[in-house]
Amino acid sequence: MRMLVTKVKEAKLFVDDQLISSIGLGYIVYLGIKDTDYEGLVDKCVDKLIKLRIFHDGFDKMNLKLDKEKHEILVVSQFTLYGDASNNNRPSFTKAAKPVLARPLYELFIDTLRKQGYKVSTGVFGAHMVIESTNLGPFNLIYEIGE
Secondary structure (H helix, E strand, O other): OEEEEEEEEEEEEEEOOEEEEEEOOEEEEEEEOEOOOOOHHHHHHHHHHHHOOOEEOOOOOEEEOOOOOOOEEEEEEOHHHHOEOOOOOOOEOOOEOOHHHHHHHHHHHHHHHHHOOOEEEEOOOOOOOEEEEEEEEEEEEEEEOOO
């Protein structure tokens, strides 16, 4: 399981020119599911995400984690995080999980965050999405767990 975490001031997600989701200050989490991933990895990814200390404190140090009262999360399914272009110019996505595996893990990831009290918005699984965001930093972090 691979997460690309982007710190944002705000973000909006559209499908077919329709606004689907929007968030204020927080994270966009692009979530890639690998063909060998399983439910047990979801808790580890959620735990890592909510403990990341990448917001600045009063001394301008990255020392603060997500605050349930101040921050929001936009989770976007992103199979292209498992794209491999090392041997060709056109990426291969053979390591990305098929929807039958990826969708339930994506939904479990979202449900787990919500059960812990976080405000979570989502994209549309498998849809072509347009995302507008105002990035902070910019700050992007890749986290991977699994085989």
